[in-house]
Amino acid sequence: MNRKWLWLILSLGIFFLLAAVFSVVAVTSLLGEGKDLSVSSGVGLVEVKGLIVDPQETVRQLHDFGKDDKVKAVVLRIDSPGGVVGPSQEISAAVKKLKAKKPVIVSMGSVAASGGYYIAAPASLIYANPGTITGSIGVLMKFSNLEGLMNKVGMKAFTLKTGKFKDVGSPARLMTAEEKAMLQSVIDSTHSQFVRSVAEGRKLPEDKVRGIADGRIFSGEQALALKLVDKLGTMQDAVEEAARLGGISGEPHLIKPPKKKKLLMDMLVEESASKFTSMIRRESGFSLNYELEGAGE
Secondary structure (H helix, E strand, O other): OOHHHHHHHHHHHHHHHHHHHHHHHHHHHHHHHOOOOOOOOOOEEEEOOOOOOOOHHHHHHHHHHOOOEEEEEEEEEEEEEEEHHHHHHHHHHHHHHOOOOEEEEEEEEEEEEEEHHHHOOOOOEEEOOOEEEEOOOEEEEOOOHHHHHHHHOOOOOOOOOOOOOOOOOOOOOOOOOHHHHHHHHHHHHHHHHHHHHHHHHHHHOOOHHHHHOOOOEEEHHHHOOOOOOOOEEEHHHHHHHHHHHOOOOOOOOOOOOOOOOOHHEEEHHHHHHHHHHHHHHHHOOOOOOEEEEOOOO
């Protein structure tokens, strides 16, 4: 065999090898993103972990599962001490909207308190472990005062503002009684929103919810007795119940959301923005939270 034919055969061999590798990588990528073309239907899984600060990804996943005919029901796995009011309300609204289309079953992990409970309340059914920490129906707003420390080191702060409430919560001075009353009215309003949401989602009298909505926490077992959850059980129990309610027979297939592909620059920008936001919240102390105290940042 001459050298020309040898090179041709070698080149064809390398070409087919590369094509096979590319095919394996492509299929693996599809499977890694939670897409299984051989499965006709299944149970969708959305996970909420840690502090609830940015709702966009969770809302997107819930929305996409709502449009996907292969997803017959959704399990919302919550392991969160809560978070900021607005994002918690956005996720809660998305859960309520999805429930109108297909069953949404919540599975509570180690903790699903405050905002973590807020997003669970509208679901079709709630599972908790006996030792899950949940409840904490309340609102928290934290401030720091550094006036005494600044006086000791000889520092002074000056503020120019357009209205008497514009620098409310400033760490450089004590809060006035009028400012405290104004902030308390905001807290009372958001607290009432929380109570109404739980009462509506759990089909409980508002007065009954308000009676336990003082920030206290409950174990899963206690929450069951108070009708804040429906059943005690694991995530697997929640998946099986979701399959039953979704009309799926046999072993349910779990469908995970496609992984969001990000460019390196996007990840760097998001990480920087997240750290900056956290720093502002931590330093200023000005944030309105449905959050379990002691479980935050």
